[in-house]
Amino acid sequence: MSIIPPSAPGAAQKEFKPRLAWATGIVVLAFVVLLGRLYQLQLVQGEEYKELADENFVKELRIPADRGLMLDRHRRVLVDSRPSYDVMLTPYFCGKQCDEILGRLGTMLQLSSDELERARATLANARRNEPFRAFTVRVDITREELDQYLAQQMDLPGVDVQAVPHRNYRFAGLGGHLIGYMNEVGPEELKRLNVELDDSRSPQGHYLLGDYVGRRGLERRYERDLRGVDGKERVPVDAKGRRKGDAENLIPEDQRVVPSTPGNNLVLSIDWRLQEFAEQTFPGTAGVVLAMDAKTGFLLTLVDRPAPDPNKMSGRITAAELAAIHSDPLQPELFRAIQQHYHPGSTFKSVTSIAALEEGVYKPNTSIFCPGHFSMGAARWRCDKETGHGYVDFEHALGASCDVFFYQAGALLGADNIAKWARKAGLGAPTGFDIAGEIPGVIPDAAWHDKHIPGGYQRGMAVNLSIGQGDVNVTPMQQLVLYGALATGKIWRPQVVLRVEDADGKELKSFGPEVRGTLDIQPSTRKAVMDGLLATVNEPYGTGNFVRLKELKDVPVTVAGKTGTAQVVKLGAKRLRAEQVSYFERDHAWFAAFAPAEDPEIVVVVLNEHAGFGASNAAPTALALIRRYLELKKEDAGQGGPQAAPATAPAATPPPSRSPVAPASPPPARSPVAPAPPAAPEQPAAQEQPKLGARVAPVGRASHGA
Template identity: 50%
Template sequence: MMLVRRDADDIREIRPRAALGALIVVCTMLVLVVRLYQLQILRGDVYVVQSIANFRKSLFVPADRGVIKDSKGRTLVDNRPSFDVFLTPAFCKGKERDEVIEKLQDYLRLGQDDVERIKLDYQKSWFSKDKLERFKPYLVMLDIPRDQVDVLEAHKTEMSCVNLIPTPHRAYHAPTSLGHVLGYMSEVTPEEMDDHPEYRRGQTIGRRGLERRWEKELRGADGKQNIAVDAKGRELDKDTQEALIPETERLVPATPGNNLVLSIDEKLQRAADVAFPGRAGAVVAMEAKTGFILAMVSRPSFDSNKMSGRISRAELKAISEDPLKPMLNRVMNENYHPGSTFKTIISFAGLESNAITPASTVFCGGGYTMGNHRWRCDKPEGHGSLDLKHALSRSCDVYYYTVGDRVGLDAIADMARRFGYGQPTGLDLGREIPGIIPDSTTISPESGSARAHAINAGIGQGEINVTPLQQAVAYAAVANGGDILLPQIVRRIEAPDGKLIREFKLQVLRKLGFKESSLTAVRGALRAVVNEPGGTAYRSRLQDVEFAGKTGTAQVMKLGQKQKLDPATLAYFSRDHAWFAAFAPADDPEIVVVVLNEHGGWGAEAAAPAAAKIVSAYFKTKREESAPPAPPPALPPPPPLATSSMVQ
C-alpha cells in the first residue's frame, strides 16, 4: 500500500511535466504545419514547376538549313538525310565503355586516331567540373554510311549508351572550285556555344564563305519535342505522356532556314574551272554593269563535302601543309603584283593629269635610264616611237616607265585608290585583304627613291600588290564607263516557300568621272590588245565576239633558301604570274573576266586563252538561253522573257 501511495505522489508530479510535454508536442507539430504551409501553399507553384521539370525532357527537332541556288535556280547546296553516332558517357562506364568503343571500332571501321579522339572526348566529359556533362551525348562519328547504320541498329541493345541520331547533312552539288565561295560546315566549338546558346553540342556551324557569312539566315530555328521520362530518363508509355504533357506543348516545330540565290551561274563556273589551265590561281567573272559575280574560282580549293563530313587528321594535315595552300581564297586574300595589267591604270593617271594625250608619243629604245640605273623593256631592241594605243596593245615598258616617271608615285597611288586598289572591295564574303598601294609616305628610303618607285609602278611592279577581285572591279569600271561597283555574290534571300525576303541591288560605290576621250582611248587600246595584229593577246581573239583586255606577266619575289624546296618546286615558285583582265563585248561590255595563273609564265600564253574561253562560254550560254527551244516546232516559240521568269 505504501508503495502505491508513493507512486501516486510521483505520478502527480509527472502530470505537470506531461502537460508541458503535451504543449511541446503541439508546438512541434505546429512547426511542421507551418513548414508545410510554407512549402505547399506559399511556394507550391515553384515546386510544381520543378516537379514538372523533373519528368519533362525536351528533344530538339533540327531545322532544315536553307539551300543555296545559283542564278538560274540550280541547287548548289542542300541537305540529305544521314545519321550521326553519339555516345552518352554516364550510361557506360569502366569495362563497358572499353567494350563499347571496341565494338564501335569494329562496326564503324574506325582508325586508331578516331578511337583516341573518342576516348579523349569521353575523359573530358567524364571529368568535367559540371557533373551533368556526362549525361550529354557527344559526337562519336559523323554521317555514317547506310550499311553501318544497319549494323548499329542490329547491335543497338548491346550498346545502350550509343545513339544514332538522324541529322540532315549538308550536300554540296556545286563543283569543288566553289569551295571558297560556299564554305563548309563543322561542329560548333564549346566557346561558340558560350556565345550562342541556341547551338547544341554536336551541331554544325558554317565555316568560311557563304555558309559562315549567312549562318543566321541559313540556320533557321530548331524546334522542340517535349516528352515525359522517369527518374532514369526512360521514356514513358503513350497514355502517361498524354496525361502529363498538354498536347499544345508536345511539339514545337522547327523553322527552316532561308534560301540563298546567288549571282553565280553554275554553268559558267564549270566553264571557268575547265578553262583555267594552272595549278594555282584565280578566276573572277563579273557583270560589268552590276558588280554581280558570275563565276569565282580559287585553285586549289577544298571539297566542301569532305570538309563538312568525315575528314581524318592526316587529310587535314596534308591540306594545311600543302605549299599551294588550298584553304587560301586567292580571289580576295592574296597579294599579287599586277604587272602589265596595271598599265591601264597608269594610262588613266597620265591622261587625266595631262602628262600624256592619246596621240602623244614616247620613243622606246629598249630601256629607260634614271641616274645610273637602267630599266629594260620587254623588247630589248626597242619598240620605236609609240602612241598610247600601240604602247598599251604591245605592252611597251619604256612608255609606261616614262609615264610613271612623269606623273609621279603619289599621282599613281591616287589613281589606283580611285579604282579601288589598296582597300577591300567590300565583297560580303568574309575576310578580304586591302592589297598594297605605295606612296611617298609609305615607301622606305632603302627600297629606292620615290621616283624609282614611280618608274617601277609604271609597269605594275615594285611594291604594288592587288587582288584578282580588285582587278575585276577596276576593269569593270573601265568597261562600264567609270562606275566603281560593289562586287556582290548573293542576289536574293528567299523564305523556304520562295517568298522574297531580301533582294540585293546594284551598288555604285563612286564614279570616276574621267574625260570621255580618256575612256575611249584606253578602251580602244584594250580592244587592240586582242583584236589587232601586234596586240599581245591577238592569238586569243574570238570569232563570235569581240572582246578587250590586257595581259600581264608579274615578276615574283625571289624565294629565300630557307624555304627548303626541291629544285622542281623552287623552279615553279620562281616563275612569273600570268594575268589577263578582259571585258566583253568590247563596244558595250557585259562581262569582266580576270584570270590569274600563279607561276603560269606569260600572260598572253597562260592567262589570255582561258579568259577567251570563259568569255566565249558566257556568250554561248546566253545565246542558248535566249534562243527558242527548237523541238517541238508545232508550239509557238515562248517569249524571250520566259527563261528569266522561270528563274524567279
C-alpha cells in the same frame, strides 16, 4: 487624429474560442488526410511507383532545323542537306556501363584515340551535370556501321542513332572558297555566339557543344540566316533509354513535338553553268577566275584554286588530313580572290595611262620611241621586247604591251601621281565584297616607300610601278572592279548574294547594285585607254590577238582586255620561259577583259599563279568564258528563260519532304550549236531528284540527246 478606430481590447476573445477549436480540428484532420495519402503512396505503394518511375523517362531530342539552301541565279541547288546518321549517348541510360559501352562504340565505329579521349571527357562532364542530355559520339556513320549498330542495339543501352541533316556540297570543291564550309563550334566561340543570340533576341536556340557552325565564305557570313530554328521532341523511354512503343499515348501531342523551322535560302548571282565551264576550262593549279555582270557588279563566276573540299572539311576529317591542308605550300585555305595580292604586271598599264593623260605628262597622241630599253641616270630598264617596239603611241603601247612607253610615263609622273589615280580607280582599299578577311592590297606612294624601303623613295621606283611591278599589289577582286570601272565608268561593290528567301521561297531580303564611286576621267583619256585595250585583243600586234583568233574565231563580239605577266622574282640576265624555273619562281599570268566593248555586259579577270605569260596562260580561259557567256545568253533568250541544268551531284539519298521553292520550268531544248555542257566526271544513270528545298527544273536526258 488617428485613423485607427477605437476598440475594446480582448472583448471578442471568449466568443471566438469554440470556433477556433473547430478550426483547429479541421486543420488537424486535413493534415492527417494528406499524411495518410502520402503514407499510402510512398510507403505502401512506394515500390510499385518506384518501378513505374524507373521505366518512365522522357528524352528530349532536338529536331535539328534544315539549314537553308544555296541556289545559283537560276535556282539550281548548289548546297543542300542530306541525312547523316549521328551516334549519340545519354549518360543516364547507360549508367555504370557507360565506359564499357563507349569502348565498344570505339571499336565498332573505329574511333581514333583522339576521338575516344574527347568522348570520354564529354561523358565524364555530362554524367555530373546533365545526365539526361544526349551528346554526340560520332557524326555521319556509314551504312555498314548503322547496320552493325542496329544489330547490337539491344546491348547498347543509352546509345541512339539520330538522322541529322548534314551539309551536302553538291559540287564539292567548285566555288569552295565562296561557299565555305562548316565544322564544329569551339567552346569559346560557343559562348560568344550564344551571347550574340541572346542580345539579338533571336528565336534560335543556343548553340550546343558539338553543333556545326558556318566556318568560311557564305556559310559563315550568312550563318544566322541559314541556320533555322531547331525543334524539340519529347520521347517517353524506359530505364535503358529505349523508346516506348506507345510513345504517342503517353504524352499529349502538343507537349510532345515542337517542329523545327528551316533556315533561309540564299540565291546567288553565280551562273552555275558558267562556273562549271570556268572550273573546267581554267588550266591553273592555283589561281582565280572572276566574272562579273558589268551592269550590276554581281559576280557570275568565282573560281578560286586550290580550295579544300567542303564536304571533307564539314565531315569527318582526320587530324592528318587537316595538317596536310595546313602545310600545303599552295595554301588551299587562302581565299585568293580577296585575301591574296599580286603584282598586277602589265594590266596596271591602263592605270598608268590614265595617270599620264589626266596629269598631262602625255597627250592622247603622244608617241615615244622604244629602243628596247629605258635609261634614267645610271639605271637601265629592259623592255619586254629586247629589239624594241620602235615608235609607239597609246594604242600600240597598250596593245603590244611596250614597257618603255610606260617607264617614261612613270618617271615623269612619280609614285604619288600613279598612286593617286590607282586609288581613284578603286585600288588600294578593300572592294567591300561580302565575305570577311578582304585585304586592301598595296598602292605605294612616295611616303609609303620612305616608310617601308631602306633608303626611301627614289624616282626609279615609279618606273617599276608604271608597269605594275615594284611594290604595287592588287587582289584579283580589285582587278575585276578596276576593269569594270574601265568598262562602265562605275566602281562597283562586287556582290554575290541576290536575295535571301525563306524556305517557301518568299523573299526576305534583296540586294541591289551598289556603286562605290565613279571613275572621273576625260573622254579623251577614256578613248585612248579603250583603243589600247581593243588593240590588245584585236590588232595583229596585240598581245592577246592570237588567243582571240583561236577562242573567239566565229564569234561576233568585240572584246577589250589587257594581258599581264607579273614577275615574282627579280629578272636575271635573260627572261626565262616558265618551264625553265621552279614553280614558285615563275611569273603570274593575268588577263583582264570586258565585252562587248561598245556596251560592256561581262567583265572577266583571270589570274593563273606561276603559269608564265598572261597571253598564253590566262587569256584563253577569259575569252572562252566570254564565248560561253554569249552562248548561254543566246540559249536563254531562245528558250524564253534560263534553264537550270541537271544537277549532277552524286549520292542520291531519299529526300526529306519540304515544300518546293520554285515552280518547274518547261523542259529545255538545248541549242544544237552549243557544245554539250561539260560533263561531270560521274553522271548518274538516272536523273537526280532535287533534294531539300528548291526544285531543280527537270531536264530529260532524252531531250538532251535530241
